[in-house]
Amino acid sequence: MFISSKQLIGSVAAAFALVLTSGATSPLVAQSVPGVTATEVVLGGLHPCSGPASAYCTIGKGAAAYFAYVNDKGGVNGRKITYKDLDDAYSPPQAMQLARQLVEQDHVFAMFNTLGTPSNTAIRPYLNQNQVPQLYVATGATTWAHDSSQYPWTIGWQPDYQSEAIIYARNLLKVAPNAKIGVIYQNDDYGKDYLAGLHKGLGPKSSLIVKEVSYETTDPDVSSQIGQLKASGADTFFIFATPKFALQSLVIAAQQSWHPTIYLNNVSANDVVMKGATEKGGATATAGVISVGYLKDPLDPRWANDSGLALFKQIMAKYAPGVDTSNLFYMYGCGAAYTMVDTLQKAGRDLTRQKLMDAAIHLNEANNPFVMPGIVVQTTPSNHFPITQEQLAKYDNGRFVPFGSIIDARPIIASESK
Amino acid sequence: MQELAQQVVSGLASGSIYASMALALVLIYRSMNVINFAQGEMAMFTTFIAWQLVQQGLPLWAAFTATIAVAFVGAVLLERIVIRPVERAGPLTIVIVTLGLLITFNGLAGLFWGYVIKSFPSPFPAAPINIGGVAFSSQDVGIILVSLASLGVISLFFAKTKLGLAMRAAALYPAASQVLGIRVSWMLALGWGLSAVVGAISGMMVAPVVFLDPNMMQGIVVYAFAAAVLGGVESPLGAVVGGLILGVLLNLLGTYVEFVGTDLRLAVAFAIIVAVLLIRPAGLFGRVSVARV
Numbered sequence: 001m002f003i004s005s006k007q008l009i010g011s012v013a014a015a016f017a018l019v020l021t022s023g024a025t026s027p028l029v030a031q032s033v034p035g036v037t038a039t040e041v042v043l044g045g046l047h048p049c050s051g052p053a054s055a056y057c058t059i060g061k062g063a064a065a066y067f068a069y070v071n072d073k074g075g076v077n078g079r080k081i082t083y084k085d086l087d088d089a090y091s092p093p094q095a096m097q098l099a100r101q102l103v104e105q106d107h108v109f110a111m112f113n114t115l116g117t118p119s120n121t122a123i124r125p126y127l128n129q130n131q132v133p134q135l136y137v138a139t140g141a142t143t144w145a146h147d148s149s150q151y152p153w154t155i156g157w158q159p160d161y162q163s164e165a166i167i168y169a170r171n172l173l174k175v176a177p178n179a180k181i182g183v184i185y186q187n188d189d190y191g192k193d194y195l196a197g198l199h200k201g202l203g204p205k206s207s208l209i210v211k212e213v214s215y216e217t218t219d220p221d222v223s224s225q226i227g228q229l230k231a232s233g234a235d236t237f238f239i240f241a242t243p244k245f246a247l248q249s250l251v252i253a254a255q256q257s258w259h260p261t262i263y264l265n266n267v268s269a270n271d272v273v274m275k276g277a278t279e280k281g282g283a284t285a286t287a288g289v290i291s292v293g294y295l296k297d298p299l300d301p302r303w304a305n306d307s308g309l310a311l312f313k314q315i316m317a318k319y320a321p322g323v324d325t326s327n328l329f330y331m332y333g334c335g336a337a338y339t340m341v342d343t344l345q346k347a348g349r350d351l352t353r354q355k356l357m358d359a360a361i362h363l364n365e366a367n368n369p370f371v372m373p374g375i376v377v378q379t380t381p382s383n384h385f386p387i388t389q390e391q392l393a394k395y396d397n398g399r400f401v402p403f404g405s406i407i408d409a410r411p412i413i414a415s416e417s418k
Numbered sequence: 419m420q421e422l423a424q425q426v427v428s429g430l431a432s433g434s435i436y437a438s439m440a441l442a443l444v445l446i447y448r449s450m451n452v453i454n455f456a457q458g459e460m461a462m463f464t465t466f467i468a469w470q471l472v473q474q475g476l477p478l479w480a481a482f483t484a485t486i487a488v489a490f491v492g493a494v495l496l497e498r499i500v501i502r503p504v505e506r507a508g509p510l511t512i513v514i515v516t517l518g519l520l521i522t523f524n525g526l527a528g529l530f531w532g533y534v535i536k537s538f539p540s541p542f543p544a545a546p547i548n549i550g551g552v553a554f555s556s557q558d559v560g561i562i563l564v565s566l567a568s569l570g571v572i573s574l575f576f577a578k579t580k581l582g583l584a585m586r587a588a589a590l591y592p593a594a595s596q597v598l599g600i601r602v603s604w605m606l607a608l609g610w611g612l613s614a615v616v617g618a619i620s621g622m623m624v625a626p627v628v629f630l631d632p633n634m635m636q637g638i639v640v641y642a643f644a645a646a647v648l649g650g651v652e653s654p655l656g657a658v659v660g661g662l663i664l665g666v667l668l669n670l671l672g673t674y675v676e677f678v679g680t681d682l683r684l685a686v687a688f689a690i691i692v693a694v695l696l697i698r699p700a701g702l703f704g705r706v707s708v709a710r711v
Contacts (some may be wrong), residue, residue: 052633054533187681213672214680218637221628223428223681224669231421244535244629255546256424256553276537276629280544283466 035109036351041079041344044086044102046114046123047138050167051089056115058323061137062333063113065319066341070358076344077351084108088119095119096126103132110356113157117141117190119365120154128153131414133356135343136386138163140267142193142413145384154352155379157336159387161190161265162197163409164215164292165240167390168263169201169406171290172236180210180236182260184225184249186241187214194240194265200412211310215245223252230258237261243268247276250289254281262289266390269293270328274395290391291400294371295331299399308369335370339363339377339386340384374406388413425553425669431558433665435627438565438620439635439642440649440657441572443612447651449575449609452509456519457617458639462632463523464489464614465621466531469630470536478539482622486615493614497607505603527632538625561623565658568616572654585609648691650704659702664691675684 035042047060067081073277077083084106088095095114102108110133116121117139127134128151135159137144144156172179183198185191191214199206211232213225222245229237230253237260239249246268253260254277264273269291278286296303296312303309312334316325323330337357344351346359363386375389388410393400439458448453450538454460471481500519504511544555576582587595588605596602621635628634633638649656664687672683700706 050528052533054489054528101480215535216684218640218684220624220641222640223432224672227421227424227428228673228680231424244631247535247629248538250629257546257548258553272534275536279537280540280626281542294695 004288006050025359033109033352034107035101036079039075039079040082041076041351042082042084042106042108043112043340044084044099044106044108044112044114045086045112046095046119046188048090048115049087051091055089056138056329057087058327058329059115059333059336060112061320061323062316062330063332063340065315066334066337068319069315070337070341076341077349078406079344079351081341083112083346088114088116090116092118092122096122099123100418103127104131108132109351110353111194112136112340113138113333115139119166120144123150124154131353133360135360136339138332138336140193141189142197143189146353153357155384155386157339157377157386159266159292159294159390159409160197160333160385160413161193163385163388163413164266164390165194165238166201166409166412167292167392167407168238168290170196170409171392171404172263173202173205176193176206176236176261178204178314179261180232180234180238181207181208181236181238182229182232183209183212183238184222184229184241185212185214185238186245187216190242191240194238197413198238198240201409215241217242217245219245221252222248223256225249226252226256226258229253230238230256235260237265238263239268240265241268243270243273247273250277250285250318251281252283254285264289264291266292269393269395269400275398278398286395289395291393291395293393293400293402294375294387294390295328295335296370296372297328297400298326298331300402302402311369321401331370335368338368338370339365342368372406383410385410385413420551420653423550425673426586426666427554427558427610429666430562430663431554431627432668433645433659433662434510434558434562434565434658435620435624435638436641436645436664437634437658438568438623439617439638440645442617442620442652443566443639443642443646444651444657445572445613445616446609449585449613449644450606452512453516453643453651454610454613455513455516456523457516457613458635458642459520459523459527460489460493460614461617461621462630462635463527464492464618465538465625465630465634466527466632468618468622469536469625470531472539481678482541482565485618485622487592489618490611494607494611497610501606501610502603505606513566521536524632524636531632532578533631533633536630538630540626552659554586557626560625564619564623564657565661568619569579569654569658572612572616576654616687640650644688644691648694648701650701653701656701656703 045060047057048054049057064083067083071080086098088098112135115138120137120139133150134154140158140161142160142162144154185195209231213228215222238270239246276284296309342365343359347355361381362381363377363379368377377386389408391402391406391407393402442457467488468481470484504515540557542560546553546555584600585605588600588602592602645661646657649660668683668687671678671686674682677688
């Protein structure tokens, strides 16, 4: 490319003029922010509605329902939210292409709740390079917080996998300080994140772990791994696995007549897994399995008269009629969308991407109606883990019954995130 | 000692899963000298049909029988409609067509039944069996017995029936068979039908163990390829033995070789298979093919 000196001088002068005028009149700045007008703010999202992970599609629907409800109430700072939620089929290359489309063609103001560790990892460099906020990604990897100095425009929402494992470890050290622990984990970043959290939570007592085994997602079954854990003499079993392999682990342990105390990661602590395992492995396969929760489970009778649950049901009935509201993913979508609206509100009427990011790292949200009372959605510039509190729950008679108080992993996890 | 026994038994159970699928691959290979990459997805798809029939209230064995019939007819039709036009186009074209079928069946299953894992009823009792501290399920025993039974029936069919002989002839000497009055093209379709039946049985046997979803067979079919090649891709007996060896080998490597562990056992097992093939290129039970030039 050749630029004559005359053209160069001209363009520099023009740039100067632009800087001068824009500094003088602030409305011009507001207009130049992509995706923001006086009456509208555009957000982009990615959820898999086809492909192997399409069960998560409902999260986007839950969020969209909450935005529709807010819009009917007048929107945020006078602006209605337009949520462009696309299907990336849980495929990183598709996520990349759609993220470009959302940023460059649809001119979204920010990305909200894009789902999946692989997809978010793929689009993170691009979004950060273009300084597009990537808010409240739907994955529990610790990298969103731990690598925030390198990627300051990205932040998670849900409890991270390490925090969850730390909470299990603290519970275990209290109730069974001499436990012999066996662990099965998925041999990738997701499984290793949990394993690292368990080691952190146990601290000097990591020696309680007598056996760690891994599986590949291509393994047909995990009977060999369970056999090794049983032979190691472990009496406590941590399952850091996706639903299919968690289900197999529960069933095979029962079939091999191994009945340890079981901790099951939140990712797989759902109806499909627990009912399936009970059916195949008998009631002993699932009785007393321990997991965690942080959202208000619509099936939990504790919330029968709760105003948050009533609001959830009212929103879903009006803006997503006919869906199965016992599905916790809708609750997740509403909860994350609530924090998003809260953040937009705090960023103020004079909206910029920088202000939005500032608001996202100064969260102090004690009143999210969709998460359990007592849990504060909280961030600071040096701590990018919005939710670190969870409550333990034990599987009993067809559902998870919460017990104990809400436990906070923040003291341990935050000390790592400098 | 008890752990060793447990690992061998688990290995035989996993191995019989690979073996049952490998049998279906061998059947197709025997009838047209090409590997059908869609074999696993066809098995998965027919298993979903069985699941649907059970959901509709059909008794398990009736659903099994109906599914086997559907698998046979469906695969014969598939061969007539999709494979026949490219029958003479060379192996590479057929391989690409089967890859297309793989993607199609996977997508269709997702479309019809979704991606949420489903539990599939087992024809065998659920109570675990425990002998001297070694535990396994009656499902494990069932898969091994069914694989061996399939092997027996297939061997008898090829060795003792005229139809079986005709199929072998059609695959080995198509032109000569044609002259002798064998309808070579229909023998191919029959091969597809039979292998789909074996695949359907395999799918319905493994689904209670690994749980049913559209990606159920993708991991298994890779192991089945390995088992078939190890045993000799033309030999049904080789497929079964190869599957069982692979299952036990993986477990023992993962448990007893410290630096291999569960992380590396797959890579090491495949390296061992490659080493075996270097010494016996036709596989353990394969015939060395001799071409007259």
